Amino acid sequence: MTTAKTILTVDDSGSLRQMLSFTLKDAGYSVIEAVDGNDGLEKARSQTVDLVLTDQNMPGMDGLSFIRALRGMKNYKSVPILMLTTESGDDMKAQGRAAGASGWLVKPFDPARLTEVVRKLIG
Amino acid sequence: MTIDMSQFYQVFFDEADELLAEMEKLLLALDVSAPDSEDLNAIFRAAHSIKGGAATFGFADITEVTHVLESLLDRIRKGEMALTAEHVDAFLASKDVLAMLMNGHRHGEAVDHDAVLSVSKRLNALQEGGPVAAAPAAAAPRPEAEPAEKHAPMADADGNFHFRIELPAVSQKDVDALAAELGLMGALTRDALSDQRAVFNLATSESQETIVAICAFVLDPDALTITSTGPSAPAAAPDYGLYEQVQQAQPAADAAAPEPVAKAEAAAASVGETRNYGRRATDKEGGNGESSSIRVSVEKVDQLINLVGELVITQAMIDQRIGALDPLLHERLMNSANQLARNTRDLQEAVMSIRMMPMDYVFSRFPRMVRDLAGKLGKKVEFVTRGAATELDKGLIERIVDPLTHLVRNSVDHGVEMPEKRRAAGKNEAGRLILSAAHQGGNIVIEVTDDGGGLDRERILAKARQNGLPVSDTMPDADVWQLIFAPGFSTAEVVTDVSGRGVGMDVVKRNITAMGGVVDIRSVPGSGTTISISLPLTLAILDGMLIKVGEEIYILPLGYVIESLQPASVDVKEIAGQGKVVKVREEYLQLIPLWQIFAIEPKSADPSQGILVILESEGKKAALLVDSLVGQQQVVVKNLESNFRKVAGISGATILGDGGVSLILDVAALLRSSRQLNADTMCF
Numbered sequence: 001m002t003t004a005k006t007i008l009t010v011d012d013s014g015s016l017r018q019m020l021s022f023t024l025k026d027a028g029y030s031v032i033e034a035v036d037g038n039d040g041l042e043k044a045r046s047q048t049v050d051l052v053l054t055d056q057n058m059p060g061m062d063g064l065s066f067i068r069a070l071r072g073m074k075n076y077k078s079v080p081i082l083m084l085t086t087e088s089g090d091d092m093k094a095q096g097r098a099a100g101a102s103g104w105l106v107k108p109f110d111p112a113r114l115t116e117v118v119r120k121l122i123g
Numbered sequence: 124m125t126i127d128m129s130q131f132y133q134v135f136f137d138e139a140d141e142l143l144a145e146m147e148k149l150l151l152a153l154d155v156s157a158p159d160s161e162d163l164n165a166i167f168r169a170a171h172s173i174k175g176g177a178a179t180f181g182f183a184d185i186t187e188v189t190h191v192l193e194s195l196l197d198r199i200r201k202g203e204m205a206l207t208a209e210h211v212d213a214f215l216a217s218k219d220v221l222a223m224l225m226n227g228h229r230h231g232e233a234v235d236h237d238a239v240l241s242v243s244k245r246l247n248a249l250q251e252g253g254p255v256a257a258a259p260a261a262a263a264p265r266p267e268a269e270p271a272e273k274h275a276p277m278a279d280a281d282g283n284f285h286f287r288i289e290l291p292a293v294s295q296k297d298v299d300a301l302a303a304e305l306g307l308m309g310a311l312t313r314d315a316l317s318d319q320r321a322v323f324n325l326a327t328s329e330s331q332e333t334i335v336a337i338c339a340f341v342l343d344p345d346a347l348t349i350t351s352t353g354p355s356a357p358a359a360a361p362d363y364g365l366y367e368q369v370q371q372a373q374p375a376a377d378a379a380a381p382e383p384v385a386k387a388e389a390a391a392a393s394v395g396e397t398r399n400y401g402r403r404a405t406d407k408e409g410g411n412g413e414s415s416s417i418r419v420s421v422e423k424v425d426q427l428i429n430l431v432g433e434l435v436i437t438q439a440m441i442d443q444r445i446g447a448l449d450p451l452l453h454e455r456l457m458n459s460a461n462q463l464a465r466n467t468r469d470l471q472e473a474v475m476s477i478r479m480m481p482m483d484y485v486f487s488r489f490p491r492m493v494r495d496l497a498g499k500l501g502k503k504v505e506f507v508t509r510g511a512a513t514e515l516d517k518g519l520i521e522r523i524v525d526p527l528t529h530l531v532r533n534s535v536d537h538g539v540e541m542p543e544k545r546r547a548a549g550k551n552e553a554g555r556l557i558l559s560a561a562h563q564g565g566n567i568v569i570e571v572t573d574d575g576g577g578l579d580r581e582r583i584l585a586k587a588r589q590n591g592l593p594v595s596d597t598m599p600d601a602d603v604w605q606l607i608f609a610p611g612f613s614t615a616e617v618v619t620d621v622s623g624r625g626v627g628m629d630v631v632k633r634n635i636t637a638m639g640g641v642v643d644i645r646s647v648p649g650s651g652t653t654i655s656i657s658l659p660l661t662l663a664i665l666d667g668m669l670i671k672v673g674e675e676i677y678i679l680p681l682g683y684v685i686e687s688l689q690p691a692s693v694d695v696k697e698i699a700g701q702g703k704v705v706k707v708r709e710e711y712l713q714l715i716p717l718w719q720i721f722a723i724e725p726k727s728a729d730p731s732q733g734i735l736v737i738l739e740s741e742g743k744k745a746a747l748l749v750d751s752l753v754g755q756q757q758v759v760v761k762n763l764e765s766n767f768r769k770v771a772g773i774s775g776a777t778i779l780g781d782g783g784v785s786l787i788l789d790v791a792a793l794l795r796s797s798r799q800l801n802a803d804t805m806c807f
Contacts (some may be wrong), residue, residue, distance in 0.1 A: 013172055015135035016179065022131075035415070057171055059164075086175055093364065103365035108179035110362065117363050 004030040005122050010040035011055040023111040037061025051122050052081040064099045071100035080121040135176045136229050142169040147218050151490045155208050163200040183350040185224050191246040192217050213245040231291045231320050288323040291346035304337050431474045432759040436778045438467045443780035482560040483511035496535050503553035513560040515567050516661040526631040530571045530654050538575030566657045574651040604644035608632040665760050669753035673723040676785045683790040685737045692731040705746050715797050716748045726750040740791045
């Protein structure tokens, strides 16, 4: 039996983290939660992660900065990173792409859609 | 959404509570002429987070208000709009409305739609930069629950609108009746909220007004919460995007789309796990920014404290058994035991500190209250807190809130004078109210100080005489001030809805005494008043005096003990029908023979052969007769009620080092029930 893939979720909102965890664990993934950008980098450093989900608006380090920092880390050059954002404007999409994200998902998210996109990326 | 969201509501509500509190605190501290940009950012983020969460859970009414709030805050923090006092007032009003809407969803409480509309108007007016209209429009249509962003209540492909209708707590019959009626309008699904109230999801081509009209037959439409949900994706834009075409990660992964949906539905049924939405064990330091913490339930913390208490008792037993050994022969054992004693003490301190919370938890609710109250009374009050980081046990913090609130309201209402009067007296127009907390020995001292007019000695004495209390003109000030704690005492000329009913101060004192604390008052006419509350830091450990009667050992909380002495026979007198009294210096005190109260065979019933412990509680003194004093030590308090049942005269128990159980005396009850003497009966 293959071990479950691991997803790192980064969001300062506890209730959102809970929902993400619940949705993803239910889809068979293992989930690591981080409360902000720095925590996310810590966890990414110390554990192997197959996909990263991050919020954009966070105190301290925002989502884009986190993605840039993560891409600069060894082992994380090509790990899929999804950005959760309330803004669906082209501006944010372009910024996300420039920062190194693999894709974006609009907030509030539909659990079925989230699982579908994650599956597409890591199976 | 196919997953039942209601299990996540509680966490969102708790989070939103904190965010709203944070927002209010920051707003109150803002300097309108030079607002701190970090604070503005934090306020913006708070509104943004609440909006995000509300949108996720479908609380469109909250989303709507926070959306305008957020965009105003965004413009202000970016410097595109200037912050004015008008803004701050509107934001504070919005915070109140959001809290109300939150409670509407959380507990089904009624929502004042006029207030919501009024706040929306104010915020929108500010958006346009025009003058702010404070009064709501006369015939206000019920605001449509439309989130202003991309979630407009558009009809879906079949021309249906989607509504989510939350019912207040009504009978099952009413719920069924409504379901039947509404079901005629379209496709209806039923669900239940976490507090058992029913919620409908209805897809219909009819409008919200029609729904309300139908519901009005069965219940009060104001008690409903209707939000329009809808296809969550906006008409044109997709809700996700990938920058590059993805190769399937595994050859086996095919047609992944239908799978997640099916799984998610199955998941909704399998949620049996109860989530523990406990309280946080430690609060964030005020204003320190990042500090990580975990939420832990209070039950878990209490259990931990209990277990550590057991450990302390066991370690004390070990100490006692070892005490009988030859130290030279067992040197290494002694050393290890000492080490154990040190470790246990450290562990106990660390664990007790888990329940300690900063006083800021209590203090933070006052700035808003003082501001509103002073405004209402036409007074100017500057509110200052000191020592907000001082910590106190969570249980005591919760119990001190009401008494402190009463004292603060009193200060604003009766202490601080009206601005004209202050000016005439050569004082600052704005009165100063200081709330402070500091550790002093094993206690915490909380003070409420105002620079108002002080207490009126003559008025208090007059009122006391009127109420039949024993007073004398030569009473020292400190004793005169204590008179205001008598039941039914109030010298306020006018009973306002804030204070003056005379039921407050005696309850304040009783509550504080019940917590093992004392209240003192200092006052200078014309200058101001200070009310000083001293509380023990925790109720779980107690400094006790061990006393022996017959074969039994009891514990007296040291806080009640004034002194102990062996009386001379000549100082002990018997009063017909009232028992014995003893002369201590110039006072005659009631003598309470403990052996008699608990029906124990004493070593000697003769007071001059035993020891008298002079106790004081609630202003009364008495002399407790015991056989001997055994010693003094810190004991871990065990609750008798939870292990056995309530016993009169006993407030708890503990286990001594020799393994024996020792009961802790309820001194207040003992003194209350003992017959009190009047000065009049002292004639012999």
